[in-house]
Amino acid sequence: EADIYQTPRYLVIGTGKKITLECSQTMGHDKMYWYQQDPGMELHLIHYSYGVNSTEKGDLSSESTVSRIRTEHFPLTLESARPSHTSQYLCASSATGLAGSPPPNEQFFGPGTRLTVL
């Protein structure tokens, strides 16, 4: 069982609010990812990180921002939430491929945060 956690699991907020979605992993993985997924649809990569102080934008343009100050923590922030941000946000991590760890391509996912912006 992968040890990656997301909080909150569900969030309903009003337009214009600033929110931060938390993601933490206890596996010591260097790489972390954020995906956005509408119900029953495909996953879209919005941010990823190779390690501490490294962040990159993904394939899907997103108004969110991320930070990676600690290896285990990769929070996502929306400065001003809008109804168009309503979606499920999934965090994932993967290992570096060193001996004794899973292959680098195997990503482990958290349970997700279901965000609704009214």
Next chain:
Amino acid sequence: GQQLNQSPQSMFIQEGEDVSMNCTSSSIFNTWLWYKQDPGEGPVLLIALYKAGELTSNGRLTAQFGITRKDSFLNISASIPSDVGIYFCAGPDRGSTLGRLYFGRGTQLTVWP
């Protein structure tokens, strides 16, 4: 980026039936991963394939890495109600050592008791 095509998009089957789904890519992959996502949860890795022609099982699930390296198949035998969910195939960006994955659009499986 890479494009992964999954089919079928959805399946409605009766408990006990076998299930087959597949995934094709527009270019060669060195790795194929199959994930299952339960409603309201994150995807869970089911099977990882690393070699062309490889056939790997995980309980009632069997997956194969196509010999052309452009496709993969997932079979579920004797389906049960808890098999319900979305099954995603995924593969890494070939040009990257950084672990980025591309995902198919998923196959939604419904199992009737």
